[in-house]
Amino acid sequence: MTFVDVSSVNAFIPGQVELDAHEARMIEQRDRLLGPAYRLMYQKPLHFVRGEGVWLYDPDGRRYLDTYNNVVSLGHCHPDVVEAITRQVATLCTNTRYLHETILELADSLLSTVEGDLSHMMLTGSGSEANDLAYRIAQVRTGGTGVIITETAYHGITDAVSKFSPTLGEGVPLGMHVRTVPAPAAYRTGPNVGERFARDVESAIADMKRHGIRPAMLIVDSLFTSDGILPEEPGFLKGAVEAIRKAGGIFVADEVQPGFGRTGSHMWGFQRHGIDPDIVTLGKPMGNGQPIAGLLTRHDVVEEFGRSSRYFNTFAGNAVSCAAAAAVLKVIKRDHxxxxxxxxxxxxxxxxxxxxxxxxxxxxxxxxxxxxxxxxxxxxxxxxxxxxxxxxxxxxxxxxxxxxxxxxxxxxxxxxxxxxxxxxxxxxxxxxxxxxxxxx
Amino acid sequence: MTFVDVSSVNAFIPGQVELDAHEARMIEQRDRLLGPAYRLMYQKPLHFVRGEGVWLYDPDGRRYLDTYNNVVSLGHCHPDVVEAITRQVATLCTNTRYLHETILELADSLLSTVEGDLSHMMLTGSGSEANDLAYRIAQVRTGGTGVIITETAYHGITDAVSKFSPTLGEGVPLGMHVRTVPAPAAYRTGPNVGERFARDVESAIADMKRHGIRPAMLIVDSLFTSDGILPEEPGFLKGAVEAIRKAGGIFVADEVQPGFGRTGSHMWGFQRHGIDPDIVTLGKPMGNGQPIAGLLTRHDVVEEFGRSSRYFNTFAGNAVSCAAAAAVLKVIKRDHxxxxxxxxxxxxxxxxxxxxxxxxxxxxxxxxxxxxxxxxxxxxxxxxxxxxxxxxxxxxxxxxxxxxxxxxxxxxxxxxxxxxxxxxxxxxxxxxxxxxxxxx
Missing domain, CATH: 3.90.1150.10 (Aspartate Aminotransferase, domain 1)
Known part of the structure; x- marks a missing residue:
């Protein structure tokens, strides 16, 4: 049986509406084969067999306008990405312990989109792994463990990251080293969100220290997606970034959702705020569906981690995923x-x-x-x-x-x-x- | 500059041998673009541009017999897998919040390879994510946090899993809730490895409890790959599995390396030992290079996790990765x-x-x-x-x-x-x- 989960946004709840026989059978198979932890969307779940551009097609050929899936940010089955994957998968798919050109080309074009001292790209297999790696690096860099997030943040699902992803629900406890601050919503609270947000971060730091926890990082989605999408007042993050640095922590911009040009004005959400993160994490749209994610950082931030911990991730940086991501960056530029x-x-x-x-x-x-x-x-x-x-x-x-x-x-x-x-x-x-x- | 890392097995150490100009330039680019945490293999690193079957080719057309890379366990660029990816990537690549057939077909054929009550498949993007998810499930299932591993184990690189992966080196501390036991090496210690291993696990449990830590899981690679590859005496794991269960913990078989038919006699390494794990984790060869990993488990093990925590992983279970994994299983069977x-x-x-x-x-x-x-x-x-x-x-x-x-x-x-x-x-x-x- 499927568990009813009223806390999950827009989740399918069995028994609410009548289902077609084929979909009902697939849902029964899912429950049996995938178990009780998976969720479907919508009161009447959707079954897709084909995607093209902004459209998804069900088995009857009915098309749906996709106004939601940001992974395929260039559209479903984008020809350039399909071609890059098709070519590379038939040529070579190996890992980062050997030299190959594609990862270097990708790093070069990705790093050309950021200013300042962000000079290194590291690759992971998912946004969760990217935020998890950022946290590992932050701990080595700062000697701390404390994490500050917004109240309704989502940063991923590894054991460590789930402890600072409150939207996973009350069944997934926050870590004892985690503090939350209200997301800056000018339209509800009035102006001066920057000052207020900085003050809230300062209070969280003080409380953390009072409990003997040394701050490691402040991590925010620079568009506050899960908190309700809060794009107002570019610049309001500055005070908070200064506060976490003053306390010995680092600032991580989670660009898994706002990144790769979605805001139109900037390639990355943090650039709207005129700040320079210590780590920028990347995910979802990076390969237009091909699994690839990662982070950008400065040399000094990752120097000690590189020495003490080293880094290898079997799938991350494979030539096929790199080729897909390189194609995505090319299309973003070429097609304006x-x-x-x-x-x-x-x-x-x-x-x-x-x-x-x-x-x-x-x-x-x-x-x-x-x-x-x-x-x-x-x-x-x-x-x-x-x-x-x-x-x-x-x-x-x-x-x-x-x-x-x-x-x-x-x-x-x-x-x-x-x-x-x-x-x-x-x-x-x-x-x-x-x-x-x-x-x- | 690249850091010298003498603790890493077979890692490139700069300055030891003279490099060709092209490779030297690529290594310089890697250091600059990927930073200090990445490592290359061999005193003289290799640069590959093409793979086919058991061969990898360098830019000069020289071929190397690949006797190491288990990700491409069907050989580089296996035509059936390339075709499955090529077809699916041009048709649809979406996630598990919608219904699609491929994930159900994959689950069905994967679950047909195991006996007993292992009835659910959950997908992740990497073996690290699979072991991380197993640990999250184990904690919810047992109410404990304690982990028992072998002395030279490797299970992955997330923050949680790195705390029980001693091969990452002394720069990555084991968790305070982690205990190690010697790997069972009959050829060094003599017979009765099963009894000895069970006794060591019992001692680890006792020590854990003495420190107020409740056991969550014993996790082993059933071929003890990082401990030195120890295939002797099938059956010797039984006593240890009984011990962890008696203490309220679960047993996780990490099949990321021995799985998918590598041992020849069985599809999974744990089957050689005639045991029934609570969770089986899967990775590397699952998609013959396409990123896909996951776990198999029983309903009762994941029931409470499904209710309290639910599970969604953006890339895991995408139609392209599922198509690749389904092709892998088909080839393993068809081609004996x-x-x-x-x-x-x-x-x-x-x-x-x-x-x-x-x-x-x-x-x-x-x-x-x-x-x-x-x-x-x-x-x-x-x-x-x-x-x-x-x-x-x-x-x-x-x-x-x-x-x-x-x-x-x-x-x-x-x-x-x-x-x-x-x-x-x-x-x-x-x-x-x-x-x-x-x-x-």
Whole structure:
């Protein structure tokens, strides 16, 4: 049997709606073969057999506009990435204990996207492994173990990282060395979020020290994705970064979600804030679906770790994953993907914003590039979260062929995160379907 | 600059030999772009541009017999796996929050290789993530944190798993909740390794409890790869498994190295011992190079974890990696790969064994299927480890076009681990080159 998990955003809960026979059988097989820990999305789960560009297709040939999956940020089955993988997988797929060109080319183009002293790239197999490695490096670098995160953060699922990923739910306890601070939401708390955030980080540090815990790192998703997508006031992270450094810790920018051009204005979310992280972690869209992730760091940060711990990861840095990631970077540049994210993102934001006039349940709308958030509320006056309606909207859109999900502590924030090749026509379709879903 | 790391087996140490200009430039680029934590193999590192079957090719077209890389256990660029990846990557690459057929087919064929109550497959992106997930499940299942491992074990590189991977070196401290036991080496200690191993595990449990640590798991590579490859006396693990269960912990069989038919006699190393693990972790050869790993477990072991923690891993279970792994299982069956591992492995073992007559430095030789170990010693009488000569042999073989490496606490054990498609002709070439290297 499948466990009911009411804490998981937009998870399938068995028994709520009637399923087609084929999907019901697949769900039964999943429960039997994959066990009780896996979750499906939507009240009526989806079965896909093909993807192309912004579209996913079910077995009946019905297409769904993918406005959610940021892994395939260049679109499903992007021809350049498919070609790079197809070519490399037939030629060579080996590891970093031998010399090969592709990893060096990848490092060179990736490091050319950052300023300052970030001079090294290290590769992992997932964003979780990247944040886990960042934490290992931070501990060696600082001699500390303490971690500061935002209240509704998600950084991954390894044993260590799950201890600083509160969105995994109350069944996964935070570490005793972990402190949380409220995410900086100007639209709810008013201006001066930077000062407030810095003060909260300082309090967390003081509390940590009072408990004999030495700070290792402050880690934030620079777009605060799981906290509700908070792009306001570029620059507000500066004070917090200064505070953690003053306490002997390092600052890690988790770019697994905001990175690779999604914000349109910058390649990386942290660049919007004019700060220089000690470590930048990378993931999801890095290989447009091919497993590859990693981090960028300065020499002095990783020097002692390199000496004492060394690093080898069997799959990470294999020639095929490197070829995919190199192709992604090439396409982002060649096809002016960031311009598209900026222009189409601005159009998407304005069109969703425009719906507020006609829908009292649409609260605050905000975004950066092709990452847009919209609060679903009981009314625009009180701004009170309406989780039930959010679930209804997400599932109504799925019924009408558009995929999104929700996020935030109250599970009431629409998470709109289409591929970066999204067009104005795609936006029009999206807004039309959203409009209808908000009428329910 | 590259750090000298004398503790790492068979690592490149700068300045020892003269390098070709092209390789010297690539190494300089690696140091600059990848930083100080990466290591290369061999006194004179290798640069590969192409792989096919048992061969790897350098830029000059020189070919090397690959007798080491177990990730590509069906051989480099195996046509069936290349085709499966090529087809799937152009069709769909999405995650486990939607239904797709491939993951179910994979689970079904993987679970058909194990007996008993192992009924669920969970996927990860690496063997490290698999052992990390096993540890998370073990903690929820047992309420404990204690881990028992062998003295020279390697289980991976996440923060949690590195704390129970002593081969990472003294720069990476073991966890305070971790206890080590000597690996069962009958050829050094005499018979009754099973009794002794069980007694050592019992002592470790007692010590753990005395320190207020509740046991979570005993985890062993069932072929004790990093401890020196110890295939003797099938069955000797039974007592230790009973001991950990009696203490409330679970038994995890780490099949990342011995699994997928390598031993020839069984699909999984633990099956040689007639035991039923609570969790079986899988990795390296699972996708013949495509990143995919995971674990098999019983329903009751993962039930509470499924409820309290749930599980989602962005890349793990993507359709492309599942297609690669499904192709691997198909080829193992269709092409009678295990028969080949058994037959050619026996021939390899006998031929290496035969060299002992002519080489006093060749100590104990042992193996299971296509996994063979040979101790390099000062003389056969004393059996004293000869690390310097081992390094010399490994590097002389590399010079003569054959790739192997070394393992064991004293770094004096030749680690011979060819693809499972290895032929008798390949063995003859291997033995010829080994013969010459041992003469030095």
């Amino acid at each position: 993907i960031m311009d598209n994210a900026r222009n189409v993102g601005a159009y998407l934001l304005s069109q969703v914003e425009a719906l507020r006039e006609r829908h009292a349940c649409l609260g605050h709308v905000r975004g950066a590039g092709l990452f847009v958030a919209a609060d679903i509320v009981t009314d625009q006056e009180s701004q009170a979260s309406d989780r039930a309606r959010t679930t209804q909207v997400v599932n109504a859109m799925r019924e009408n062929g558009v995929l999104i999900s929700a996020c935030g502590a109250d599970h009431n924030i629409l998470k709109i995160r289409p591929p970066l090749i999204f067009s104005r026509e795609n936006v029009d379709l999206f807004v039309d379907v959203l409009d209808k879903a908000l009428e329910l | 790969i295990m028969d080949n591992a058994r037959n050619v492995g026996a021939y390899l073992l006998s031929q290496v064994e035969a060299l002992r007559e002519r080489h006093a430095c060749l100590g104990h030789v042992r193996g299971a299927g296509l996994f063979v170990a040979a101790d390099i010693v000062t003389d056969q009488e004393s059996q004293a480890s000869d690390r310097a000569r081992t390094t010399q042999v490994v590097n002389a073989m590399r010079e003569n076009g054959v790739l192997i490496s070394a393992c064991g606490a004293d770094h004096n054990i030749l680690k011979i681990r060819p693809p499972l498609i290895f032929s008798r002709e390949n063995v003859d070439l291997f033995v010829d080159v080994l013969d010459k290297a041992l003469e030095l």
